[in-house]
Amino acid sequence: xxxxxxxxxxxxxxxxxxxxxxxxxxxxxxxxxxxxxxxxxxxxxxxxxxxxxxxxxxxxxxxxxxxxxxxxxxxxxxxxxxxxxxxxxxxxxxxxxxxxxxxxxxxxxxxxxxxxxxxxxxxxxxxxxxxxxxxxxxxxxxxxxxxxxxxxxxxxxxxxxxxxxxxxxxxxxxxxxxxxxxxxxxxxxxxxxxxxxxxxxxxxxxxxxxxxxxxxxxxxxxxxxxxxxxxxxx
Ligand code: C5P
Numbered sequence: 001x002x003x004x005x006x007x008x009x010x011x012x013x014x015x016x017x018x019x020x021x022x023x024x025x026x027x028x029x030x031x032x033x034x035x036x037x038x039x040x041x042x043x044x045x046x047x048x049x050x051x052x053x054x055x056x057x058x059x060x061x062x063x064x065x066x067x068x069x070x071x072x073x074x075x076x077x078x079x080x081x082x083x084x085x086x087x088x089x090x091x092x093x094x095x096x097x098x099x100x101x102x103x104x105x106x107x108x109x110x111x112x113x114x115x116x117x118x119x120x121x122x123x124x125x126x127x128x129x130x131x132x133x134x135x136x137x138x139x140x141x142x143x144x145x146x147x148x149x150x151x152x153x154x155x156x157x158x159x160x161x162x163x164x165x166x167x168x169x170x171x172x173x174x175x176x177x178x179x180x181x182x183x184x185x186x187x188x189x190x191x192x193x194x195x196x197x198x199x200x201x202x203x204x205x206x207x208x209x210x211x212x213x214x215x216x217x218x219x220x221x222x223x224x225x226x227x228x229x230x231x232x233x234x
């Protein structure tokens with residue numbers, strides 16, 4: 001198994017991010033760049049991390065008309081990221097277009113296509129908020145509906161909460177990669193993640209990748225925290 005730890009670089013400054021990358025690159029599998037860091041540091045942060053050979057997960061959660069998503073995915077593919085995200089609620093055509101754009105752009109430049117990951121229901125949403133927005137108030141049902149749509153569109157991976165892994169494993173093709181945030185080791189102080197599993201539990205349930213932010217970057221010694229998590233895995 002590859003190293004499944006993806007460190008979320010949820011920091012605003014390029015220097016802080018690169019310092020973390022320098023410490024952690026030998027002991028983790030990839031780095032996730034979200035909207036805060038990308039908006040403040042720009043594509044340069046992706047290039048700098050790729051330049052040292054580390055893998056990048058560009059988490060910008062594209063959700064737009066297919067033509068616009070195609071261009072965003074193509075630009076991310078040209079930056080040589082290994083993973084990126086789109087919202088599954090953008091619909092079948094948008095997801096198909098995203099996957100095709102990743103494949104075509106990679107082919108043109110002789111690279112591997114990035115894994116286009118579908119985001120289903122944000123874990124911050126509660127049941128009444130889903131119905132407020134016109135969706136199925138049963139969160140599990142809404143997640144399964146969108147996950148099936150992602151599989152139908154040809155996406156090869158999904159982001160899901162730790163507590164959705166088991167149900168999605170039963171529903172989806174075995175090859176579907178599941179990427180899971182909401183990972184806690186038990187050593188952290190309370191924060192806003194409510195539905196969590198330990199790294200080992202998430203892998204045992206069927207996750208392929210673990211997105212871990214604060215338990216690593218906010219630890220006193222981020223490298224030791226990452227090494228400890230790695231050692232806890234099967
Ligand atoms: O610090 P923490 O480990 O909670 O970081 C988790 C990362 O995963 C953050 O970047 C957060 O935005 C992201 N994420 C999440 N829950 C989701 C989707 C993404 O926590 N459902």
